[in-house]
Amino acid sequence: MEENLNKDQNQEFPEGSGQDIKRDFRGLLEGVKVFLADLLDIRKNTDQEATKESIVADIPFKGHTSWILICSIFIASVGLNANSTAVVIGAMLISPLMGPILGMGLSLAINDIDTLRRSLKNFAVMVALSVITAFLFFYLFPLRDESSELLARTAPDIRDVLIAFFGGLALVIARAKKGTIASVIYGVAIATALMPPLCTVGFGLAIGNFGYASGAMYLFTINTIFIALATFLVIKLLRFPMVRYANSQRRRFIARMASIVAILVMIPAGFTFYDVFQESLFKKEAKQFVTNNIVPYELPGEGRYLENLTDIQYNHGEDGFIELVFMGNETIPDNVIATWNTQKNTYDKLKNVELKIVQGSKNQELDQMRYVSELYESKKAELLSKEQQIQVLKEEVGKMSKLVEHQIPFQEISAEAKTNYENLTGLGFSYTITTDFNKLDTIPVFNVQWKKGLPAQQVKTDSQKLTDWLRLRLKNSKIQVREEQN
Structure with missing residues (x-):
């Protein structure tokens, strides 16, 4: 019986089955490896000589190329000024700026110093020509609005680095293929957007x-460095032949110089990537802090938080700030602001950042029309007709009028009080916030x-008269007067 059991086991797990499984698994891995190599290998279909010739041919800048650049600058400037994305895209497609950048990456990779x-x-x-042309256009053109297309090119972030790098990779790979893929070249010209930042500089x-x-020049520098870096890496990967010089000493010198320049390009590229990455993390945490802690806070009365006016400034890890703008006739309690600062410090990137609170009641000179403009911009997508737009503006102007009515004109009041009460030697004013744990109330x-x-x-009689006069004068029955004898 034991012999039969052993036979059955041997039949179910035949001798050497473990080695067969390992062998099959290795075969599967080899098959996947061959498949991926065949799928991703770009060396077989690369035309090195044609690629080099096409890149070198695009480097010269004179005659027709210079006029094409000037025209593309004018087109891009008009598009940015008119806030027209389609016009800006057209300018990017005809711009010849990409040629010298690819030439720099290629020459560094093959040690071609010339x-x-x-x-x-x-x-x-x-x-230089691009910046001068854009400067003259915007300096002489009467309409110079700060459109969203212009402002979008003044503050680069980590996404611009990634777009430039992977766009450069796609461009060089497309140029290296036998039978260049034109659509890729056009797409990269649009994605990397070399022309608009230079127009914004002007x-x-x-x-x-x-x-x-x-800020715009910084964005252009990022695009340039990372497109050149991507070109350098692809040319090295494809093992383009190095330029050889008859003089061995000169050949070694050129190789060293090319290597030094390549390193000098890569070092700032690394620092730029790190700095922009840190700025992106900072802004992400700042927006999370505002969303989680500031937006949910409900101001009493007509007060509101103007989210669209939030100003988040990153200064390379030092002296950054988050500025929050509030409108209303009641100030935010100090303990609430202290709580916000405590909550801010729980974010790693925000510990040394200053939290600035701008409040309408403490800043009477704050431009009230800015408030209306911000509110209108935030709601205009919801408006379907001019009548609705007018109605919304009327309502907001009415609310603003109420806010102004509740403002205490302390300078006028103090002058009138001194005239009416000869025994008065000092007058102070502040808001006191009280609560019955159901609602907040602000007492002048x-x-x-x-x-x-x-x-x-x-003293008692004069204080009561002063109280009655202030309540009548300011039309606020909540006003209280506290006596402080000298």
Whole structure:
């Protein structure tokens, strides 16, 4: 019986079955490896000589190319000024800026110092001509609105780095293929958007806003560096032949110089990626903090938080701030602000960031029309007709009028009070926030000081008269007067 059992087991698990499974598994892995290699390998269908010739041919900048660049700059500037995405895309398609950038990446990869020199020279001329043309357009053109298309090119983030790098990869791979894929080249020209940042630099210089100009130039620099870096990596991966020089000493010198320049390009690219990545993390945490802690807070009365006016500034990890704008006739309690600061400090990137609170009641000179404009912008998508637009604006102006009515004109009140009450030597004003744990209430409180030595009865009588006068004058029955004798 035991023999039969052993036979059955041997039949179910034949000797050597473990080795067969391992062998089959290795075969499966080899098959997957061969499949992926065949799927992803781009070396077999690469035309190295044609690729190099096409890139080098696009480097020169003179004659027709210079006029094409000038025309594309004008088109892009008009499109940015008119806030027209379609026009901007058209300008990007005809712009010849990509040629010298690919030339820099190629020359560094194959140690071609002559091509590198020509690429840098033509690139510098292209950038200078582009900025000057855009500057003249915006300086002389009477309409210089800060459109969303322009402002979008003043603050690069981590997505711009990724777009430039992967766009550069796609472009070089498409150029290297036998039979260049034109649609990829056009798509990369649109995605990486080299032309609009240069136009924005000219716009910033024309209106004297160097913050716009520097931000746009930073975006253009990011695009340039990472497109050139992607070109360098692809050319190295495809093992393009190195340029050989007859003089061995010169060959070694050129190789060293090309390597040094490549490293000098990669180092700032790495720092740029890290800095932009940190800024993206900072802004993400700042927006999370605002969404989770500020937006849910309900201000009493007509007060509201103007989310569209939130200003989040990142200053490379130092002196950054989050500015929150509130409108209303009642101030936010200090304990609420302290709680927000505590909550802010729970975010790693926000611990050293200043939380700025701008409140309408404490900043009477804050432009009220800014409030209406912000509110209208946030609601205009919901409006279907001009009548609705007018009605919304009327309602908001009415609310603003109520806010203004509740403002205490302290300077006028103090002057009138001094005229009416000769024994008055000092007057102070503040809001006191109280609660019965069901709702908050804001009480206007006047602190008064009377001449020293006045009889208590006279102080009491004058304080009551002052209270009645203030309530009548300001049309607010909640006003209280507190006595403080000298």
